[in-house]
Each structure stands twice: as C-alpha cells, then as structure tokens.
Amino acid sequence: MKALCWYGKYDVRVEDVPDPKIINSRDAIIRVTATAICGSDLHLYDKCIPSMQAGDILGHEFMGEVVEIGSGVKNLKVGDRVVVPFTIACGNCFFCSRKLWALCDNSNPNAGVAERLYGYSGSGLFGYSHIYGGYAGGQAEYVRVPYADVGPFKIPEGLSDEQVLFLTDILPTGYMAAENANIQTGDTVAVWGCGPVGQFAIQSAWWFGAGRVIAIDHYPHRLDLARRFARAETIDFSQEDVFERLNEMTGGIGPDACIDAVGMEAHGTAPDAIYDRVKHALMLTTDRSHVLREAIHCCRKGGTVSVPGVYGGYLDKLPFGGAFAKGLKFAMGQTHVHRYLPTLLEKIQGNGQPGFDPTYIISHRFSLSEAPQAYDLFRNQQNECTKVVLTP
Amino acid sequence: MESDTVVRAWEKRVLQPQHRAVKTAGIEPQRSAEPPQNVGTSERMASLVGGAAFVLAGRKNGNLGGLLLAALGASLIYRGAKGHCTCYEKLGISSATHNKNSVIPAQQGVKLEKHLTVNRPASELYSFWRNLTNLPQVFKHLISVEMRDGNVSHWVAAGPANTKIEWDAEVLKDHENELVAWRSLPGSQIDTAGSVKFEPTKNDRGTVVVVSMKYNPPGGQIADYLASWFGGDLKSKLDDDLRNFKSLMEASEIPSTSGQPQGTS
Numbered sequence: 122m123k124a125l126c127w128y129g130k131y132d133v134r135v136e137d138v139p140d141p142k143i144i145n146s147r148d149a150i151i152r153v154t155a156t157a158i159c160g161s162d163l164h165l166y167d168k169c170i171p172s173m174q175a176g177d178i179l180g181h182e183f184m185g186e187v188v189e190i191g192s193g194v195k196n197l198k199v200g201d202r203v204v205v206p207f208t209i210a211c212g213n214c215f216f217c218s219r220k221l222w223a224l225c226d227n228s229n230p231n232a233g234v235a236e237r238l239y240g241y242s243g244s245g246l247f248g249y250s251h252i253y254g255g256y257a258g259g260q261a262e263y264v265r266v267p268y269a270d271v272g273p274f275k276i277p278e279g280l281s282d283e284q285v286l287f288l289t290d291i292l293p294t295g296y297m298a299a300e301n302a303n304i305q306t307g308d309t310v311a312v313w314g315c316g317p318v319g320q321f322a323i324q325s326a327w328w329f330g331a332g333r334v335i336a337i338d339h340y341p342h343r344l345d346l347a348r349r350f351a352r353a354e355t356i357d358f359s360q361e362d363v364f365e366r367l368n369e370m371t372g373g374i375g376p377d378a379c380i381d382a383v384g385m386e387a388h389g390t391a392p393d394a395i396y397d398r399v400k401h402a403l404m405l406t407t408d409r410s411h412v413l414r415e416a417i418h419c420c421r422k423g424g425t426v427s428v429p430g431v432y433g434g435y436l437d438k439l440p441f442g443g444a445f446a447k448g449l450k451f452a453m454g455q456t457h458v459h460r461y462l463p464t465l466l467e468k469i470q471g472n473g474q475p476g477f478d479p480t481y482i483i484s485h486r487f488s489l490s491e492a493p494q495a496y497d498l499f500r501n502q503q504n505e506c507t508k509v510v511l512t513p
Numbered sequence: 514m515e516s517d518t519v520v521r522a523w524e525k526r527v528l529q530p531q532h533r534a535v536k537t538a539g540i541e542p543q544r545s546a547e548p549p550q551n552v553g554t555s556e557r558m559a560s561l562v563g564g565a566a567f568v569l570a571g572r573k574n575g576n577l578g579g580l581l582l583a584a585l586g587a588s589l590i591y592r593g594a595k596g597h598c599t600c601y602e603k604l605g606i607s608s609a610t611h612n613k614n615s616v617i618p619a620q621q622g623v624k625l626e627k628h629l630t631v632n633r634p635a636s637e638l639y640s641f642w643r644n645l646t647n648l649p650q651v652f653k654h655l656i657s658v659e660m661r662d663g664n665v666s667h668w669v670a671a672g673p674a675n676t677k678i679e680w681d682a683e684v685l686k687d688h689e690n691e692l693v694a695w696r697s698l699p700g701s702q703i704d705t706a707g708s709v710k711f712e713p714t715k716n717d718r719g720t721v722v723v724v725s726m727k728y729n730p731p732g733g734q735i736a737d738y739l740a741s742w743f744g745g746d747l748k749s750k751l752d753d754d755l756r757n758f759k760s761l762m763e764a765s766e767i768p769s770t771s772g773q774p775q776g777t778s
Contacts, residue, residue: 126776138774145766176776193765211764215632215718227760230768233753245768257773265773268764 123513124178124261125492130168131500133179135490141257141265146193149269151205155282156183156259156489158499158509159290160316161384161431165250166496169385169401169408170433172234172251181207181247182289183259184282187273194270203273205266206458207290209245209256212271216244223455228268229254243455260492262513274462277470283480283510284469287317292479293461295321295382298429299329301452302378307332309371311419312353313412314382315343317482317508318429322380323351324477328468335370337363339388340504350481367419375421383412384430391415393438410436417444428453482508489513624727625751632719633762635711639690641762642709645682651757651767654750665698678702704729724755 124138141150159182164170184204187197197203210217214226225244229235235242235252245267248258257264266273276285295318304310310326312319315338326334336347339359347353356366367376385408388394397409416426417440426449444451468477484507487495495509631638641647645666649655656669656677664684672678680701686694686708694708707726714721757767 122774124774124776126778128776128778134776134778136776136778138776141774142772144769144772147764147766174775176778178774178776211760213632213763213765215630218632227764228768230770232756233749236752237749254768255770257770257775261774267768 122262123489124257125180125489126175127165127173127177127179128175131166131497133166133493133496135492138178138261141263143189143191144265145267146191147268147270148191149187149194149197149266149273150189151183151185151203151259151264151266151273152188153183153185153259153262153264153513154202155185155286156180156261156511156513157286157289157291158182158260158492158495158511160318161249162496163500164384164386164431164433166500167386170250170252172231172255174251174255177248177250177255178257178261179248180258180260180264181249182286182291183247183264184276184286184289185259185264187269188263190269196270197273197275201273202276204276204285204288204462205247205259205264206272206274206293206462207247207249208455208458209247209254209267210271210459211268217271220457220460222457222459224457231255246455260489260511262489272459274459274466276466280469283483284478285466286510287321287479287482288458288462288465288469290456290458291317292321292465293458294318294429294456295323296325296328296461296465297456298322298380298382298427299325299331301425301427301429302326302329302380303425303427303450303452304329304331304378306330308377309333309335310378310380311335311337311367311376311416312347312380312382313337313416314384314430315340315347315355316382316503319343319380319382320346320351320482320507321479322382322429323347323353326378326380327352333370335367335376342504343507346481346507363415364419371421375419376424377421378425378427379416379420381412381416381426381428381430384428385409385432397437408432408434408436410439414438414440417449420447420449422447423449425450425452427451429456483510485509487511623729623747624725625748626723626725627751627755629722629724629755629759630714630718630720631722631759631762635713635720636690638720638722638762639693639711641758642693643687645684645695651761652754653757666695668697670703680705722755722758724751726751 122138122140123135125133126136126138127133143150162179165173165179187199187201187203190197190199206222208223209228210222210225211227216224216226223244228245229242230245231251231254232242238252243253245254245256247256248260256267274288298318299322302310304326308331310331310333312322312326312334315336319336319338323334323336334353335356336344336351336353337356337358338344338347339357344355344357348355354370356363391411393414394409394411397411401409410432412430413428413436420426428451469479470476484505485495485498487509489511492511495511499506499509645658646660648658654670656671659667661667661681666682668680668682670678680703681698682695682705683698684693684695686692690711692708692710696706697704705726705728707724710723712721760767
C-alpha cells in the first residue's frame with residue numbers, strides 16, 4: 122500500500138510499504154477513505170516531538186471502511202463506515218472506565234519511555250512518535266486499529282466524509298477545550314490561535330453559553346474565518362497589544378476564560394517569543410510557550426486557562442507567580458475523543474435544524490500521493506492553508 | 514551558612530530516612546520500624562574512621578567541594594554508628610546477617626519490588642499467577658515454565674549470548690487469592706526467590722499487586738552480570754513485564770506494534 126512516511130525535519134515521502142495485518146484479536150483493518158493533516162502533524166514535520174523514527178507512518182485524523190476484523194471484535198462488521206478517534210483506548214482500565222480515554226493505561230506499548238519522561242504514560246496515539254506508542258498512522262491506504270471494539274464510531278448514511286472526518290480529533294479537541302474552560306452563561310472567552318482547533322473552540326464556546334468570544338491570531342485569512350464563520354471578535358497580535366486590547370474589551374477585568382489553541386510552536390515578536398526561538402534553535406528547549414504565558418497574563422482573576430495546544434517537554438519562564446496570585450484554574454491534555462462523538466455527531470446532523478458544518482475550515486484537497494507538497498504548503502502558507510484533506 | 518551547620522541540616526533531612534515496615538510476603542522476616550543493621554562490624558569501623566577523616570578534611574575547605582566531602586563523611590559516620598546503609602538497603606544487600614529464609618546469600622543479589630493496581634478481582638489475578646506456566650506470556654526473558662511434581666516447576670530463561678539458564682523452583686507459600694511465593698531449589702543455575710501479593714483496593718479500583726523478586730546470578734557473581742543478562746535496566750524490564758501482566762488481565766491482550774508496516778527508504 123501507499124503510506125506517508127516521516128524521515129526527518131521537512132522530509133516526508135509517500136512510499137510503498139506492506140499492508141497492515143491484524144496483530145491482536147481486538148484489531149481491525151480500515152481502508153482509509155479520507156485523512157487530514159493536523160496542525161500537530163507540523164510539530165512532527167518540524168521535528169519538535171522527540172522519539173520519531175525514520176519510516177514512521179504519520180496521520181491521526183482518518184476514517185474509512187472496515188475491511189478486516191480480529192476475533193475479539195464483535196460490534197463491527199466488514200463494510201462498516203467509521204471514524205477513528207486518534208487516541209487509542211482499551212475501554213477496560215480505571216481511566217477508560219472514567220471516560221478518560223486519552224489516559225488509557227493499556228494502549229501504549231512504550232509506556233515505560235513515557236513514564237520516565239512524565240511519571241505516568243498517556244494513551245497510545247496513531248502516528249505520533251514512539252513516546253505515544255509508535256503506532257503506524259492513517260495517512261495511508263490502510264491502517265490497523267487496535268481495540269477496534271472500543272474506538273471506531275459508525276457513521277450513519279447521508280453524511281459526507283468531509284462532514285464527519287474532523288470528529289476524529291480537531292472537533293472534539295475544540296469542544297473539550299471549551300468544556301475545560303468552565304464557561305458560565307454570558308462569559309467572555311479569549312481564544313489564541315485561529316487554526317482548526319481554535320475555530321472549533323470558538324464555535325464550542327458559543328455552545329457552552331459564552332456571551333462573547335475574542336479570537337487572537339496574525340494571519341488575516343484565519344482571523345477572517347473566525348469572524349465570518351465562527352462569529353468571533355478578533356485581535357491581530359501583529360497590530361495590537363493583546364493584553365491592552367483584551368483589558369479594554371472586558372472593561373478592565375480580563376477574559377473569564379483563556380484558551381491556548383496554539384501550543385508548543387507559538388509565533389510572535391514579543392521579547393519572550395524571540396528568546397524562545399533562540400533557545401529552540403540552540404536545541405535548549407522543545408517548547409516555545411509564548412501563547413501560554415500571554416494567556417496566563419491576560420486571564421481575569423479566578424479565571425480558567427484551558428490548553429488544547431500540544432506541549433511536549435519543560436516550559437521555560439512560565440509566569441506561575443501570576444497564575445498563583447490570580448488564583449487561576451488550569452485544564453489541559455489530549456482529547457478524550459470517544460466521550461464527545463455522539464454529542465458532536467448530533468450537532469453535525471442538526472436534528473431537524475441546520476447542522477453544524479465543519480467543512481468551512483478546509484482550504485485544500487489533495488491525493489495521498491501529493492501529501493509531501495501538502496505538508497510543505499501547510500507549513501509555509503499558514504494564512505491561506507487552514508486545513509488539508511487527503512484522499513488515498 | 515557555616516559548613517558544619519549545613520552538614521547538620523543535611524544530616525537531619527537526608528540521613529534520617531523514614532523507614533516503612535515493609536511486609537515482604539513471607540520470604541523475609543518482618544522488619545521493625547528501626548532501620549535494620551545491614552553493615553558488618555569491620556565495615557562499620559572503617560566507615561566511622563573514614564567518615565571522620567572526610568568531615569575534618571571537608572571542614573578545612575569551606576567551598577562546595579569541602580561541603581560535599583564533609584557531607585559524605587557525615588553519611589559514613591552515620592553508617593558506621595547505626596550499622597545501617599540506605600544504599601545497601603536499596604540494593605537488597607546486607608553484610609551484617611544472612612537471611613536463613615532466603616536462598617540468596619544476604620550480601621549478594623538484586624532485589625526488585627513493584628506495586629501496581631489492576632482493575633480486576635484478586636481471584637482472577639491469583640489464578641493467572643498460580644498457574645506458573647502462564648508467566649512467560651508476560652515475562653519476556655522467560656522461555657518456558659513447566660510444572661513438575663507437586664510444588665516443583667522447571668523454568669527456562671534466555672541467558673546472555675543465546676544461552677539458556679534453567680532452574681527448578683518450588684512454591685513456598687500459596688494462600689488462595691492472596692499470595693504466592695516461590696524460590697529456586699539448590700543446584701539451580703540461578704538463585705531466585707519471589708512473591709506476589711494480591712490485595713483488593715478499598716476504593717473499588719480492582720486489586721493492588723505487589724511483586725517482589727530476588728535474583729542472584731549464575732555462579733554468585735556481581736550484579737552487573739545480571740544486568741547485562743537482561744540488557745541493562747533490570748527495574749525497567751520488570752516494569753514493562755508487569756505492565757504486560759496488567760494489560761493482559763484488563764484488556765485481554767498486550768499492546769503491540771510488532772510487525773506493523775514502516776517505510777524503509
């Protein structure tokens with residue numbers, strides 16, 4: 122089969138590799154019909170996530186048709202059309218039983234490595250480095266899905282691939298970011314980053330009862346999407362001082378909740394952002410945490426900072442004193458995708474009303490064989506290129 | 514701060530370890546709350562003399578190196594006076610006494626202990642473990658375990674350089690759904706003893722499993738040899754194996770990517 126393989130910084134190639142096989146009895150093999158490049162794939166492309174190996178197959182947003190099931194999978198049959206959560210969960214452990222799917226105890230074969238780094242290991246993820254299990258990803262014609270009796274979610278007739286593909290990661294991730302933000306009716310929510318997760322976090326903030334949502338970015342096209350489709354007010358950080366502007370807009374109080382939908386590769390020209398870039402270039406740090414610092418600084422007293430953006434290592438110069446002084450609450454982590462699928466599928470279906478259409482974020486469509494160009498475009502033209510969908 | 518004040522403060526914080534009375538499931542006598550003596554008499558004398566010399570040398574020298582020297586001296590004095598060495602304790606070593614219940618001479622070997630919570634009832638976990646032939650499913654260095662007569666089993670493990678190490682073991686204690694303890698029989702290529710305890714959690718999270726294992730390598734040689742046998746970090750190997758046990762019990766399979774496709778150019 123054809124698969125997109127990682128070889129190093131800015132080096133991904135489409136190659137012929139053997140087809141995946143059933144390894145454990147709870148596996149299924151899916152023929153991929155649509156897959157997307159995630160903003161977090163760019164962290165791999167930029168070689169910011171440790172423990173990648175040459176030849177690793179990327180991709181954690183994918184859907185398709187079941188073509189083979191292991192003897193332990195009773196709830197799927199060949200031909201079922203499914204979306205697959207990017208977090209792999211066994212459904213049996215303490216964490217799964219509490220619906221903390223992204224913290225599953227039994228899905229990371231390399232949990233020992235993650236334990237040395239983090240104390241305890243999160244779940245395995247598709248196509249996202251060996252710390253997260255080293256599973257072959259779904260930017261391929263076929264993919265093996267472990268614990269297929271728990272993860273894959275059947276999609277009813279009448280919905281296109283593009284309408285439901287983002288259920289695999291970014292739509293639930295934006296939704297969990299808003300849920301984590303502890304939004305009370307009428308609250309003002311600030312969202313850093315108007316990429317796909319930021320867009321869906323804005324939309325979700327409305328669903329949770331926000332009175333006002335303010336989106337922060339510097340790409341005009343992404344800010345425009347946030348205004349037009351997600352109905353947010355916007356701040357262009359290259360033009361305005363974010364703290365001053367948020368302070369003004371909230372009557373001198375600050376936003377009730379701040380969502381960092383950017384993560385470890387923050388852009389910016391503030392002194393701390395330049396400091397991070399220098400340290401990163403010298404390989405002294407993995408994470409450039411400018412956005413998280415700013416979110417902490419801007420948040421109102423007693424507010425909540427929610428972090429759907431990915432961080433990997435040790436963060437430098439984090440204003441923890443400010444966070445403490447203001448009594449902030451923090452919530453973060455990989456998305457418990459399984460938990461949100463029925464709710465979000467309903468939002469898309471609309472139940473008689475016009476449903477939510479997440480396809481507005483798609484800017485480019487390519488075939489799988491064009492994936493290397495797609496990565497380059499997504500990496501280097503972030504203004505125009507908001508989301509790439511690949512079809513094998 | 515004066516160097517001796519620093520040493521005293523350090524001594525108070527670091528050298529007065531809080532010893533938990535560890536129940537080791539019957540393969541060793543229970544420990545009292547007082548740190549047990551695990552340093553022999555001649556070593557204690559040497560520790561006292563050497564420690565005093567280091568403290569004096571360290572105090573003459575007020576810089577950081579001097580402080581460290583004084584601190585080292587203080588720890589040696591403690592070791593000499595109390596006859597207890599935290600380092601020895603961590604390594605499962607004692608030069609003071611020989612534990613008659615253990616097959617492994619007190620001053621040798623490696624001891625490992627691991628606690629884990631498995632979201633299954635104790636009876637199920639006990640049943641898996643009591644059938645020793647199941648163990649190679651989770652312990653990657655084991656090639657096979659076969660039951661012989663009665664309580665005796667025959668174990669085959671992968672040794673260094675494609676060799677095999679074999680031994681016979683007997684079950685020492687067997688309390689249904691609570692405890693299994695075993696040890697190798699005299700004449701084995703390796704001296705080993707171990708126990709596993711199963712205790713239901715008080716908060717409905719399954720069972721706390723406590724595994725203790727002691728190994729003394731073939732020929733009673735140094736622990737390095739054993740480490741090389743397992744390819745390095747013995748503790749992390751045990752962690753991995755017991756994680757496999759947990760996954761097999763909870764999810765009916767051990768997560769794996771072995772044999773999955775990968776690019777090769």
